[in-house]
Amino acid sequence: MKRAGVRVGTGTRFIYDGQVIEVIEMHPVAGMPEVLTRDLRSETVRRFALDELMYSTRSRLLSDDLAVEIADVDGDLASVAWSAAPEYVRREARERAAHVREALTGYRSGSAQTALPLEPRPCYRTALTKGDRLAAKVRELGVGLRTVERWVSRFEAEGEVGLISAKAVQPSMPSKTFELFEQAALDVMREHTDSSRPTRDCVTAHARARLIATYGVGAVRLPSPATAYRILGKLERQYPLFSKSTKRNRDIAARPVLPYGKLHPSRPGEYLLMDTTRLDVFAMDPHTLRWVGVDLTVGMDWYSRCITGLRLTPVSTKAIDAASVLYQSFRPMRAGRDWSAEAVWPAHGIPRSVLVERDALDPCSACAAAPAIVPDTIVVDHGKIYVGEQLTSACRQMGISIQPARIRVGYDKGPVERFFRTIREGFLQELPGYKGPDLYSRGVAPEQDAFFFIDELEALLREWVASVYHRRPHDGIGEPGLWSLRLSPAQMFEHGIARAGYIEAPRDLCMAYQFLRVEWRTIQHYGFQVDKRIYRGPGLTGYKAGEESPYRERNGQWPIHVDTDDIRQVYFFNSKNKQWHALPWTEAARCDGPFNEDGYEYCRKLVGAKHRLFDDKMVLAEMLERRHLGQGHTMAERRAALRLSRQQSTLGLDVHEAALVPHLAAAYPLPNTAEGSDGRTGEGDAFVDELDEDFTIDDGHFYDGVLEDV
Numbered sequence: 001m002k003r004a005g006v007r008v009g010t011g012t013r014f015i016y017d018g019q020v021i022e023v024i025e026m027h028p029v030a031g032m033p034e035v036l037t038r039d040l041r042s043e044t045v046r047r048f049a050l051d052e053l054m055y056s057t058r059s060r061l062l063s064d065d066l067a068v069e070i071a072d073v074d075g076d077l078a079s080v081a082w083s084a085a086p087e088y089v090r091r092e093a094r095e096r097a098a099h100v101r102e103a104l105t106g107y108r109s110g111s112a113q114t115a116l117p118l119e120p121r122p123c124y125r126t127a128l129t130k131g132d133r134l135a136a137k138v139r140e141l142g143v144g145l146r147t148v149e150r151w152v153s154r155f156e157a158e159g160e161v162g163l164i165s166a167k168a169v170q171p172s173m174p175s176k177t178f179e180l181f182e183q184a185a186l187d188v189m190r191e192h193t194d195s196s197r198p199t200r201d202c203v204t205a206h207a208r209a210r211l212i213a214t215y216g217v218g219a220v221r222l223p224s225p226a227t228a229y230r231i232l233g234k235l236e237r238q239y240p241l242f243s244k245s246t247k248r249n250r251d252i253a254a255r256p257v258l259p260y261g262k263l264h265p266s267r268p269g270e271y272l273l274m275d276t277t278r279l280d281v282f283a284m285d286p287h288t289l290r291w292v293g294v295d296l297t298v299g300m301d302w303y304s305r306c307i308t309g310l311r312l313t314p315v316s317t318k319a320i321d322a323a324s325v326l327y328q329s330f331r332p333m334r335a336g337r338d339w340s341a342e343a344v345w346p347a348h349g350i351p352r353s354v355l356v357e358r359d360a361l362d363p364c365s366a367c368a369a370a371p372a373i374v375p376d377t378i379v380v381d382h383g384k385i386y387v388g389e390q391l392t393s394a395c396r397q398m399g400i401s402i403q404p405a406r407i408r409v410g411y412d413k414g415p416v417e418r419f420f421r422t423i424r425e426g427f428l429q430e431l432p433g434y435k436g437p438d439l440y441s442r443g444v445a446p447e448q449d450a451f452f453f454i455d456e457l458e459a460l461l462r463e464w465v466a467s468v469y470h471r472r473p474h475d476g477i478g479e480p481g482l483w484s485l486r487l488s489p490a491q492m493f494e495h496g497i498a499r500a501g502y503i504e505a506p507r508d509l510c511m512a513y514q515f516l517r518v519e520w521r522t523i524q525h526y527g528f529q530v531d532k533r534i535y536r537g538p539g540l541t542g543y544k545a546g547e548e549s550p551y552r553e554r555n556g557q558w559p560i561h562v563d564t565d566d567i568r569q570v571y572f573f574n575s576k577n578k579q580w581h582a583l584p585w586t587e588a589a590r591c592d593g594p595f596n597e598d599g600y601e602y603c604r605k606l607v608g609a610k611h612r613l614f615d616d617k618m619v620l621a622e623m624l625e626r627r628h629l630g631q632g633h634t635m636a637e638r639r640a641a642l643r644l645s646r647q648q649s650t651l652g653l654d655v656h657e658a659a660l661v662p663h664l665a666a667a668y669p670l671p672n673t674a675e676g677s678d679g680r681t682g683e684g685d686a687f688v689d690e691l692d693e694d695f696t697i698d699d700g701h702f703y704d705g706v707l708e709d710v
Contacts, residue, residue, distance in 0.1 A: 016048075020040045097155060097160045103130075106119065190253070208222055268301050273300045273413050274380050279295070300415060300416045304490075307465050308329035308332070309333075311325050319391055326395075333370070342471060345370060375400055435447075469489065471490060519559070535584065561573075569584045
């Protein structure tokens with residue numbers, strides 16, 4: 001029988017620091033036994049503590065018993081071999097073990113204390129020799145003496161497990177008859193990972209052709225068509241190719257070799273997941289009244305699964321959209337006026353169980369659409385909008401770490417990927433214009449049912465997230481001790497705040513400017529020029545033309561912050577009075593809504609094709625004229641028009657709102673469009689007089705004339 005331990009005594013050998021030593025004496029000293037050893041090469045005698053030889057990393061035990069144990073490591077463990085054998089094999093082994101015990105001891109149980117009636121039988125009495133008892137067992141069972149002796153040897157070495165036949169537990173070895181064909185077929189299947197799905201006959205033909213070209217005709221045995229199909233069926237389980245979708249097969253092929261793992265957040269804000277997907281629904285183009293695809297960009301707190309920011313964009317997503325979603329995690333969007341009380345979040349995401357003085361709350365943020373967090377790390381993929389300078393620079397200024405997910409490893413952002421499915425199954429499929437997750441799930445003409453504009457679709461999605469998703473129990477939310485409670489994202493956020501004991505709030509009121517793109521320009525006598533557009537305003541008071549900035553590496557240029565979704569003004573930080581200022585575009589008064597950079601560049605190309613000389617007024621006239629054309633828009637023009645149709649800025653940034661920048665509201669009030677409209681008369685006249693032309697931006701009633709003009 002095998003022993004669990006190894007006997008250490010006189011004659012036991014060790015390897016200590018590369019030298020072979022042998023124990024010659026043992027001294028059982030109280031507290032710490034010692035041994036006297038002899039170096040087999042130099043005959044040097046040394047004294048060691050037994051613990052040093054047994055447990056030190058400098059020592060290794062050498063013995064015959066240990067060599068036997070090491071030799072058996074490659075075989076199956078006793079528990080594995082016994083469990084892997086079928087029940088009839090284990091029953092046969094028990095029966096053989098009973099015969100062996102009877103031949104050795106005279107009792108089938110192996111002990112006189114548990115003897116059966118009439119035991120020991122006369123031919124198995126202990127007075128007889130072992131050979132006589134074995135001969136009696138041979139006559140009883142009708143087997144050879146060598147067979148019984150082999151049973152006894154295995155039982156004494158391994159117990160009942162040794163009596164199990166090796167064939168009963170040995171895994172079936174694959175046939176090597178067509179090993180070369182299997183390898184060639186597998187190589188062909190792997191080469192078709194990114195290609196369209198081939199047939200089995202195609203893979204078989206390519207594998208045979210490679211074997212003939214490599215080894216010659218008749219040098220390798222090739223399988224019959226039926227055998228080749230069986231081999232491909234076995235390879236299909238290893239490397240899917242002929243079943244499922246090709247996209248799914250590519251995802252399976254890209255799975256990493258390492259075991260799956262994930263991060264374990266311990267509080268809200270530790271990890272913020274950001275991702276973009278194409279929604280399975282059509283939205284309405286406000287200019288052509290046609291359907292268009294929509295992209296969704298979201299930010300999710302990994303700990304609580306709460307959605308901290310989202311944004312819908314037509315056709316494609318830009319870096320400014322990703323920055324907008326990150327900005328919303330600091331300053332959430334305002335809740336709708338008709339939302340239920342349960343869907344509205346308190347100021348800065350403070351749970352309702354936390355008591356805060358009313359005077360300490362910001363009245364402008366008391367109706368948030370989502371919780372607010374300050375993320376420590378954002379987990380993103382390798383898209384250009386996430387690894388570009390605009391988002392990374394904002395994260396550097398905020399002290400936010402960026403953790404890129406592994407390429408083609410979706411479960412690195414598993415919670416947000418699952419949220420996209422929840423949106424499709426719980427929200428999108430109830431809307432008109434739902435087109436399904438793929439082409440095979442699409443209806444006859446889903447675009448004919450689409451009537452939601454992009455802003456309307458985003459408002460509906462925000463309300464669904466706040467009213468349904470944040471309040472519904474989530475199976476994936478929890479931690480040890482909380483799984484059975486089936487908490488909702490809102491409840492998990494509240495628990496996380498109570499567990500962390502604190503919340504973080506952004507201190508900079510002008511934080512939104514850090515998410516805008518930075519352009520470096522020199523001060524001219526007419527102001528700043530950005531992409532052939534001129535910006536000037538009272539914010540440049542005190543600066544002279546050609547005045548150099550303190551940034552030496554920029555050759556005297558000044559930083560200008562540009563919102564690419566609304567180029568009617570840029571933002572400049574006056575280092576002399578330590579305030580931000582909005583510098584309006586000289587042609588901003590001609591815009592009847594937000595004017596994006598893509599639309600401006602596209603209109604310049606259109607005007608340049610018609611006229612040799614043109615200016616910004618002609619560009620705006622061309623854009624306003626084409627905006628009333630209901631047909632014939634190209635994809636580039638439609639993309640620009642769609643982004644232009646948004647009534648709000650990307651970051652929801654308005655330098656004239658007291659909620660965002662109070663000192664700017666006092667310095668630059670909006671000009672009154674009607675007397676008494678805001679309780680003031682004539683307060684904006686000073687601001688308008690300082691501009692070359694009237695600077696009046698009216699974002700409202702943008703869609704009023706769309707249906708009438710088409």
